[in-house]
Amino acid sequence: MRLLHARSPHECGSAAGRASQPGSQDHRRRALRQPLPLHRVSTDLSGSGSGCRTQEGEYTVRSDVEYVRPSTLEEALAFLADKGSETKSLAGGTDLLIDIRSGHCKARYILDIGRIPELRRIDVTGEGLSIGAGATIAEIARSREIGLLAPVLQKACFTFGSPQVRNTATIGGNVANASPSADTLPPLIVHEAVAVLAGARGERRIPVELSAVGPNRSSVGVDELIVRFILKPAEKRYGEFLKIGRRKALAIARVSMAVLAGSDHGGAIRSVRFALGSCTPVPCRVREVEEFLTGKILDESVVEEGGRIAARKMIEISGRRPTAVYKEPAVKGLFRRLLYPLVKNE
Structure with missing residues (x-):
């Protein structure tokens, strides 16, 4: 393990460090070390930005940030009406607190709405x-x-x-x-x-x-x-959500999709809503897939074609980026898994 910044808490953010004497054992060890790139290392760890991490693992945050906790919705809205452009709302904080620590949050006020x-x-x-x-x-x-x-x-x-x-x-x-x-x-x-x-x-x-x-x-x-x-209530309909990421658990989705479908007594799709996520700039409903599936009894060929339409629409929306090499087959495969329970096997 390499210590990125050997400095005291009081030196955080400055080019501190004790210079070793030429010829000393410490100097010879330093000469053998390779530089450690700081690519993608959080800004507070590299000593820049508004946050700073000490050797004890504690964070210091900008002292000019004010924390406000209203007790009612009316109080919260009144505050936003006056200070909204300088405010970030805090509910769970799973994203905002990371931004505050890294120095990416420039808000003057943090409005805690979690207790309303x-x-x-x-x-x-x-x-x-x-x-x-x-x-x-x-x-x-x-x-x-x-x-x-x-x-x-x-x-x-x-x-x-x-x-x-x-x-x-x-x-x-x-x-x-x-x-x-x-x-x-x-x-x-x-x-x-x-x-x-x-x-x-x-x-x-x-x-x-x-x-x-x-x-x-x-x-x-x-x-x-x-x-x-x-x-809208969705009783007595088939519904599913699936996603894939770079690992099996605790992964940020690389491709996600959801479906809600209802069928008639003969098994034909009566109504269906389908949405893509993660592989497009914003999650979106794909009506071309819905129109194709409506009125059809699902078999393997119908599902395969539906997956091709979904993948084609993903590329149309996002452009053929380098990630399309794996996302295109991923969309097709995930679509197959999504609708397989509705497939009528002869």
Whole structure:
């Protein structure tokens, strides 16, 4: 193990270090060492940025950041109306705290909304299934109502990160971050979820499908919060979510997809919604696949062609990047696994 920065906590961020004398044993050892590239090493570890890590493993954070914790939604919205452009909202913090430590977060205020009760409710209403934006992934994974009415979303939450992350991360934060690999976005899209946003100007609703306008770029305004999601019930339908990554567990998805399908008494697909994630700039619904599958009884040839359409659409959206060499067959293979339980074997 090589010590990257042998310096005291008080020297963090400076070119400190004790110069060895020529000819000394320490100097000879240093001459034999190879330089260690700092490519992709976090900025706080290289001594730059606004964060700094000491030899004891403790982090120092910018002293000008102010932490605010409202007790009601009204208080939070009032603060955002005044300071929204300088504020980052903190719910689970699984992404934001990393940005703060590394110095990538430039916000002047951190607004902790994790203790606001109305953001954590899970209810069945006249509009459908209502999931508070502050509900954690673990709460969604064990909710009986969500298991019955939004099975695809619940399956995605079972495979989301580690138990520690699931206990902390929130569905609202996962959507608001607008990451291409966000696990909850494809399931929310096939459930035709609507995000309810609140701000000083009132309430507005947007389909979750339109919530991400680019990689890590959300349509949520700086003075707004996602309050809840409303999903259409999906009882008695086949639903599945699958993803693949570079390892078997705790992996960031490289390709993900979700499907929600219903069939008639003869086995033909009556309605279907299909969404891709991770392999496109933003998770998206692929209507060409839906149109192809509707009205068909699924057999191996139909599923194979559906996979080809999905892969072709992925390349059309993302461009033929170097990753297409493995993502194209990965999309086809994952699509086959996704729909295989519906295949009618003669």
